[in-house]
Amino acid sequence: MIDLKLDKFRAEYKCQMELYLKYIEKCEMEKDENPPVGIILCTEKGKEQIELMFLPEDRIKVLEYLTILPPKELFVEKLHKALQTAQIGLKRG
Helix, strand or coil: EEEECCCCHHHHHHHHHHHHHHHHHHCCCCCCCCCCCEEEEEEEHHHHHHHCCCCCCEEEEEEEEECCCHHHHHHHHHHHHHHHHHHEEECCC
């Protein structure tokens, strides 16, 4: 389940996601399926608030999305780091 919010994270978003996940478990899941996962996309995570709340890490994730694109150089730098990390992972695996 993905829930896109147009503002920063608020406590009630966690409650909404829990309700959505419970509905899916009760009404939509097949017996052999894994439990559903929820992703809440916000303009800001509100890290302090999230740390105080119990968010089961395997079930609910809160992620930020960008409302303004950063400079091209930052994208290039992050892509380069991601490629390096992937190459290291391939060498180990």
